[in-house]
Amino acid sequence: MESLSNRKKVVSNKKMSFMEKLYFPAILGGMWITLKHVFKKHNTIKYPEVKREFAPVYRGQHVLKRDEQGRENCTACGLCAVACPAEAITMTSEERKKGEEHLYREEKYASTYEINMLRCIFCGLCEEACPKEAIFLTDRMVPTFFERNDFIYGKDKLVEPVDQRVDISKRQLTGKRPA
Amino acid sequence: MIIKLIIVVALFAITLGIAAYLTLMERKVAAWMQDRIGPDRAGPFGLLQPLADGGKMFFKEDFRPTNADKWLFIIGPGIAMFTSLITGAVIPWAPALKTATETIAIQVADVNIGILFIMGAVSVGVYGIMIGGWSSNNKFALFGAIRASSQMISYELAMGVSVITIVMMTGSLSLTKIVDMQHGFWDNGWFTWNVFKQPICFVVFLITALAECNRAPFDLPECESELIGGYHTEYGAMKLGFFLFAEYVNMFISCAVISALFFGGYNFPGMDHFSGLTLTILGGVAFFVKTFFFIFVFMWIRWTLPRFRYDQLMHIGWKKMIPIALINLLITGVVIAYTEGWFSKSKDAESASNAKTEQPLGVNTSFEKTKTGNSL
């Protein structure tokens, strides 16, 4: 068959030279390579003790952010649920009542907000969809559990505690794109 | 008698212990070569890993496939384990301990056909694999068994021929004599160790030993990527443990035989300056150092090389190894005949001293007959 691209080059050479036919040169060469590695420093991360640093934009466990005054950002608009290809997010919205202004930033809030971590594929579309900067994926991993039900993350696990803020400032590359 | 008993028990324990820790060593060597750490969480540096494996296997459900042949299924690993353990009996582990009153050989039995015994025992060992593989009633296991048996038969020949070369040079089948012949390190302007006298023979023996132990690149009987587990596919629990254990015992014994046949066994340079208990201990240490070096080489090869294909394996065994070994044997024979003066007219060379050593060539022919008779 003629060349289709004029760029082809045959790369496999199946002719063995005499030395190659003897087996030993290549075998000894290979053994030399592996021997060199014996004296090399290992390249293993001893996981539970040493942890590899994730990229700041890593898509791990979600967090529902609060604003500076500790109010929940989420307004239960449902965009994240719509954007989720795995259909893992469910929520119910409720009107904010009088006296709850210190709890919720907007007039509506999510009374329940659940993510099924077993369904979630950590694609990050919910984060992009959120118009209120409420949900973010963080560089934390979702732990493993023995029971299925433990993976339904409700607001108790998702909303960041007031005193333990989750730092997402580096992720805001998505939110605050330079023009 | 008591001393012998002690030696037997000690040898048994040491062999088992070493085999167990060889599994750890293998994992560690593999890890080092692959820039990893290897087992490090069972005890300090993973030293309890073999115990953990053993403990687990011992308490695992003992399983027998419904269609398997019940007795053969159990006998298989037993034979493999038994034969691999008895081979250690004839290996001289250290120089004989000479006390004032008696000479204690650090060896279970100094039979004068030691090397023949090892060859025989090893060739029985394959029955364990064959029986195990056949009785599991699994096609992959059967393939493994078939591969194992044909591989053993093919490579035993080359191995035997290369051993004969050494036997011819030594004039004895006794391992103790072979080792003693390599006394020291340097004598009469040349090395005493057989490896320097018979390098080709050594290479052939090393390769065939790899094949006999089913080690890569000859690990076809159990090659994981093709046959899942090969002959031990259907085995679990301690029966599997026996098979794996037997493999490591075999490897240990093979390496011991290599160092005894070619690397002077317990001989080491400058051994004449020592005597008595010191000599015995130092000799023993030298022996084990050599053995472990070869074990390392075995592992090193395994973690470097790809494996052969079945037909290529046969090809190498029959068309390469055996001719090379035979030619080497022929050359050796000619050289021996020449040095012994058979070509010169005077018949002095056939001196009384030579006649005493058990007629090398006669032994060889009979030996080969036995071998061929066995394997065919």
Add this chain to the structure above:
Amino acid sequence: MSNLTNEMVLARLQEKFGDAIRNHEEPYGLLTIEIQSDKTHDLIAWLKTDEVLKMSFLTLIGGAHFPNDKGREICVNYHLHSLVNNVRLRVRAFLPIENPSIQSIIDIYIGADWQERETYDFFGVIFEGHPNLTRILNEDSMDYFPMRKEYHLEDATREDKDDRYFGR
């Protein structure tokens, strides 16, 4: 590489197959012709051997279901590629849903084997002359053709979902 344009291809095709070519269009630069379903095999066979076009590479066979198009519900697409001329061509035939059968092209391209089976599996298109027209991806016991528009995607056994949330 010759400069074969879509017009030249079309002209040559129309010259050869005239009436059998029902329709043609050029969406996004890819010439698409609709051909009578009984002529598909001949067309593809001819295309493979034609010295000018040399459409000798079968890229893809696929189906589509248009339930609203009466009598032409099932569409079978063939993507052909002339490697030498670097021109692609899409050939399609429409089949009625009652009898969606078309001649198999496995004798022209052996690579059509699984693609035809897949199309059968998904849309129920019967490829006449295919030696082993069985389901390929789904279980043999399946009794419908899942890619047809009337069948649901979702697994009926899923419990942890409430459709109200997803706007679907």
Add this chain to the structure above:
Amino acid sequence: MGKVEIINGVETINGEGFQLTSLDKVIGAARANSVWPLPFATSCCGIEYMGTMGSNYDVARFGMERMSFSPRQADLLIVAGTISKKLAPILKQVYEQMAEPKWVLSVGACACSGGIFDTYSVLQGIDRVIPVDVYVPGCPPRPEQIIEGCMNIHRLVKSESLRRRYSDEYKHLLKKYDLNDE
């Protein structure tokens, strides 16, 4: 070697199945350090499991580098990847072929729940056919998470009584999944 019956000879404090004896502890520790996995790797998560085997994460540290593709030899079934309804019977068969004691690690969204593939052909979670011990979320999980899951399995193994496999609860569990005891 018949069935191991030693357990009956060891006295426990109150004779109940879940009370750990010192033998239980020793054997548990041994088992936990020598869990031989059977990677039932079907798709994406399988590649990530290969990454876990690689030098950077090295499951060998846990004594888990010996892959047992034969179910007879495996202790841990690692189901990594989508299990379709066509594959489910095979998965069940593999599980049945494994010798006791056995554990199951379900890696990734697809194996745990079907994940993104809420479709007619995908099994919505392998716990519909076999009992699962530990779930690892993620699609695919990072190797760290897989190791985390394995460590959870180890915890489970360590704290498990040797008797559990003969207990009524366990038999009930198997019955629920329509699995044979033997």
Add this chain to the structure above:
Amino acid sequence: MSDTPNKNKSLFADETIDGQIATLNLGPTHPATHGIFQNVLTVDGEKILGSVQTVGYIHRAFEKLAERRPYNQITPITDRLNYCSSPINNMGWEMTMEKLIGVQVPKKVDYMRVIIMELARIADHLVCNSVIGVDTGALTGFTYMFQQRELIYELYEEVCGARLTTNIGRIGGFERDFSPTFHVKLKKFLKEFNKHFQEFDDLLLRNRIFMDRTIGAGPISGERALDYGFTGPNLRAAGVDYDVRVMTPYSSYEDFDFIIPVGTQGDTYDRFCVRQEEVRQSLRIIEQAYNNMPEGSYFSPDVPEFYLPTKADVYTKMEALIYHFKIVMGETPVPVGEVYHAVEGGNGELGFHLISDGGRTPYRLQFRRPCFIYYQAYPEMITGQTISDAVLTLSSLNVIAGELDA
């Protein structure tokens, strides 16, 4: 052994050599299948007489799923096609969409895509070739190459935040620019990769054991391969230099200088060599793209109805907010039309045949999955060979279950 290409045309050899014929199940969970598919081999001893394949064990109904998801949610689905090189799938899909809506992305996006796609190709070929190593019994090369692959994953992670199923890029560009860390890591990777790769090469390529194993294993001739619809490295190994990157350049591939490596007989050794050389060529392309990276935006400003506006805009500008909602809800109108777009995936021509009726989801989206098409040639390639060859052929074909079964 069989140095000549396999001439046996029928799927089953009729005549048998003496001896008994057995069937052997290679799969579904056989270690050699690296995924789940089944081959029932008919064997006479070690010799294979025929093979019957069963696929579909991880059929996930991608195409049906794609009909139920809005356009921007399909990128995560394409991830799971050929998961060894998911960025190529992502970007193939994005380019298909861009073709449909008729948008020209900035040159910089093209170059960024080329870098990511070629990294993905390297990762894909590394997996395939190192797995050939594993199947021949040399596990060590695999671990060396997986360390390098791990570096590529770190690079992905810097760009998109995930390792394997990347969901990288958006319709109209990238979700974010390359971060400074990415640049540092990429430079380091480019500098050091070759050394390690050469080491792997030395370990296997000219080793006679490896050559004996792979030469003549699973051969296929160029004509036959074309007949079967082979594309990608497997076709090139058979001597046909068909490469989508050159034939129908997309994403500015015409700017780069690279050769197309080909083999001669289409056997495992050819495939191995072709992949090895392609890795080197990919590296060259990355270097060219990285050094000549044009200035500009990392997304196309022309498609506000597909590319999400910045969060800051969403809060301040009504228009941006509307677009934001429309994109997320998947309500942006798309043209009615039919597009076929092909990219050179890890295994060959990865095509997207999209029929749009203007709705929020594709009317019909069909993937041309190279694995699915060429895997059907497997029985023919292994007939007359040994079981060991079959295993090697399988791994050198690089059949990815996700792509095979869709």
